[in-house]
Amino acid sequence: MAERQALSAKWSKVALTWLPFADAASAEIPLSRLLRLSLFQVSVGMMTVLLNGTLNRVMIVELGIPAWLVSLMIAIPLLAAPFRALIGHKSDVHRSVLGWRRVPFIWFGTLMQFGGLAIMPFALLLMARPELFAIGVAASALAFLLAGFGMHTTQTAGLALTGDLVDDERRPRAVALLYLALLAGMMIAALVIGGLLAHFTPTRLVQVIQGSAILTFFLNVIALWKQEARSSAIASADTPRPAFTDVWQSFVAEPITMRLLVAVGLGATAFSMQDALLEPYGGEILGLSVGATTFLTGGWSLGALAGFTLSGRWLSRGLDALRIAGFGAVVGIAAFMLVIFAAPLGSPAALLAGATGIGAGAGLFLVGTLTTAMTLATEKTSGLALGAWGAVQTTFAGLAIAMGGVLRDLVSSLAVSDELGLTLANRATGYATIYIIEICLLLATLVVLGPLVGQTPAAVRPEGRSFGLTEFPT
Numbered sequence: 001m002a003e004r005q006a007l008s009a010k011w012s013k014v015a016l017t018w019l020p021f022a023d024a025a026s027a028e029i030p031l032s033r034l035l036r037l038s039l040f041q042v043s044v045g046m047m048t049v050l051l052n053g054t055l056n057r058v059m060i061v062e063l064g065i066p067a068w069l070v071s072l073m074i075a076i077p078l079l080a081a082p083f084r085a086l087i088g089h090k091s092d093v094h095r096s097v098l099g100w101r102r103v104p105f106i107w108f109g110t111l112m113q114f115g116g117l118a119i120m121p122f123a124l125l126l127m128a129r130p131e132l133f134a135i136g137v138a139a140s141a142l143a144f145l146l147a148g149f150g151m152h153t154t155q156t157a158g159l160a161l162t163g164d165l166v167d168d169e170r171r172p173r174a175v176a177l178l179y180l181a182l183l184a185g186m187m188i189a190a191l192v193i194g195g196l197l198a199h200f201t202p203t204r205l206v207q208v209i210q211g212s213a214i215l216t217f218f219l220n221v222i223a224l225w226k227q228e229a230r231s232s233a234i235a236s237a238d239t240p241r242p243a244f245t246d247v248w249q250s251f252v253a254e255p256i257t258m259r260l261l262v263a264v265g266l267g268a269t270a271f272s273m274q275d276a277l278l279e280p281y282g283g284e285i286l287g288l289s290v291g292a293t294t295f296l297t298g299g300w301s302l303g304a305l306a307g308f309t310l311s312g313r314w315l316s317r318g319l320d321a322l323r324i325a326g327f328g329a330v331v332g333i334a335a336f337m338l339v340i341f342a343a344p345l346g347s348p349a350a351l352l353a354g355a356t357g358i359g360a361g362a363g364l365f366l367v368g369t370l371t372t373a374m375t376l377a378t379e380k381t382s383g384l385a386l387g388a389w390g391a392v393q394t395t396f397a398g399l400a401i402a403m404g405g406v407l408r409d410l411v412s413s414l415a416v417s418d419e420l421g422l423t424l425a426n427r428a429t430g431y432a433t434i435y436i437i438e439i440c441l442l443l444a445t446l447v448v449l450g451p452l453v454g455q456t457p458a459a460v461r462p463e464g465r466s467f468g469l470t471e472f473p474t
């Protein structure tokens with residue numbers, strides 16, 4: 001027993017030294033329990049890679065489905081985004097006869113994730129057959145809708161459960177640790193799924209997606225097991241439960257709230273319009289394989305992790321959060337230029353560097369704006385403030401993904417038919433147009449953010465205060 005305790009203490013010391021935000025653990029909530037809870041974020045990361053990366057490339061290149069329809073399908077899960085604030089509020093005030101607030105939301109979210117992934121591969125294969133195309137579209141829409149609502153419900157309630165388990169001082173770093181688990185899940189899933197689909201066959205596609213469904217179910221059950229204690233107050237009808245509208249009105253009364261949300265919407269649109277196009281761009285324009293293009297999603301995740309870590313270091317030194325967000329927009333502009341030049345240069349390395357830069361810029365921008373949103377939260381609006389940030393970010397990201405596919409198809413069709421001139425008569429023109437639009441949107445984001453710099457308490461952070469995120473929805 002003494003040897004086991006010594007080994008555990010030694011492992012914990014190593015983890016605290018090398019694992020970012022490992023000091024979120026405490027005697028009551030040890031690191032092993034936090035890491036187990038973080039498994040639901042790993043499942044969300046795996047689904048993000050499937051929905052936003054691998055499947056859109058497979059549908060466009062291997063199954064021959066139009067990019068505009070693929071973009072609409074990929075955007076369907078984000079229909080749940082506007083409801084994230086409401087989901088979080090409902091889990092805050094949920095009355096359960098079993099005495100649980102978060103468990104029911106995480107459980108039903110998991111079931112929706114499993115159901116969506118279970119039927120998804122067959123629905124996609126039906127879309128590839130002209131005589132069954134209509135049935136395939138309807139079944140695919142249902143699969144993506146279930147997967148999206150399940151993913152957002154599980155993540156929102158899971159992050160809220162993390163906030164319940166740890167104390168006020170450690171809560172930001174605990175949820176930051178879970179966000180790192182999300183990025184790790186995305187990177188691992190990108191590598192594994194890319195390797196499994198290196199030699200694409202319809203049978204292999206079914207095996208990979210349904211295997212992901214089973215893995216999602218077990219990861220979430222393990223993460224949830226014995227995490228939330230039962231409470232008689234939650235089961236009681238006498239417990240005060242404030243209305244959503246009352247909390248919302250208190251939040252929007254802040255003077256800079258709406259301008260910040262506009263900036264978040266513009267930035268989310270700018271960074272997300274290419275989400276459904278980056279892997280097809282590598283496959284169609286540069287001739288990369290399914291496995292090779294999946295590595296682009298891994299590069300994006302690596303860049304986001306670097307941006308997240310760097311922003312944490314800067315914030316701990318007192319740098320203005322909105323300056324960090326602005327720097328993220330500048331990095332994004334440079335990254336999109338790299339992606340544009342990857343086609344004429346015929347350089348997969350430039351494309352990978354651009355994908356990594358997009359992830360880094362997005363990470364800096366998201367952390368900077370979310371940290372500012374945290375400063376707008378009061379005791380009664382903390383969950384709603386961060387939920388509103390997540391709702392705006394993901395809603396505009398979904399609209400951007402849909403618009404990106406439609407505009408790419410429209411411009412590409414005009415380009416290859418010589419409607420835009422001989423110089424632009426290339427399939428790459430449609431992709432380049434989207435990246436140029438994103439650069440312009442990032443410039444507009446900088447214009448909106450400018451007057452806010454130095455206007456919030458996030459401009460200066462106290463010396464010695466640990467950086468972390470109270471809630472980080474994707």
